[in-house]
Amino acid sequence: MKILLPVDGSELSLEAVRYAIRLTxxxxQASFVIANVQEPTTLYEMVVAHDPDVLQQVSGAAGVHLLAGAEELLNQADLEHESEVAAGDPAHTLVDIIERFGCDAVIMGARGMGPLSAALVGSVSLGVLRASPVPVTIVKPRPAPEAEEDESAESSV
Structure with missing residues (x-):
């Protein structure tokens, strides 16, 4: 089984990688594709930089940097993986990566920072969930420690 692990450098995306490692x-039995999608270049960036090649190099380097934490976790677990840095609309580009690499599933974090329609699940996660041709597991953030204490205090009352 080949599983796509989208990462954006956030702790939640690394938590999704840790979840996948726990499953193994x-x-x-799985191999992994870790992927980072960089937003398309803005008009302002093109005007300021003047050189599209420089922008592409900077974007690629940023993507590689954001993959480093996930690569380290998978290397420590001695798990086979491939890496991909792409540019474009994140949800659609991740669906393209699923198809291009022949992934059987996706495990990703949900940032929950999108518009109101995506209040519980991040907008990229929601987009992938809707468009993915394969099953998608969304790893939600762990509750804050004080929230856990409040729940345990309420349950003991």
Whole structure:
């Protein structure tokens, strides 16, 4: 099984990678594609930089940097993986990566920072969930420690 792990450098995206690693430690046989999608270049960036090649190099370097944490986790777990840095609309580009690499599933974090329609799930996560031809597992943020304490105090009352 080949699983896509989209990463954006956030702790939540790395938590999704850790979740995937836990699945393999419980017996799942899988290889992984870790991917980062850079937003398209803006008109302002093109006017300021004057050189599209420079912009592409900077964007690619940023993507590689954001993959480093996930690569380190997968290397420590001795798990086979490929890496991809792409540019474009994140949700659509991730669906393209799913198809291009022949992925069987996606495990990703949900940032929950999109518009109101995506209040519980991030807008990129929601876009991938809607358009993906394969199953998508969304790893939600862990509750804050004080929220856990409040829940345990309420349940003991």
């Amino acid at each position: 430690s419980e017996g799942l």
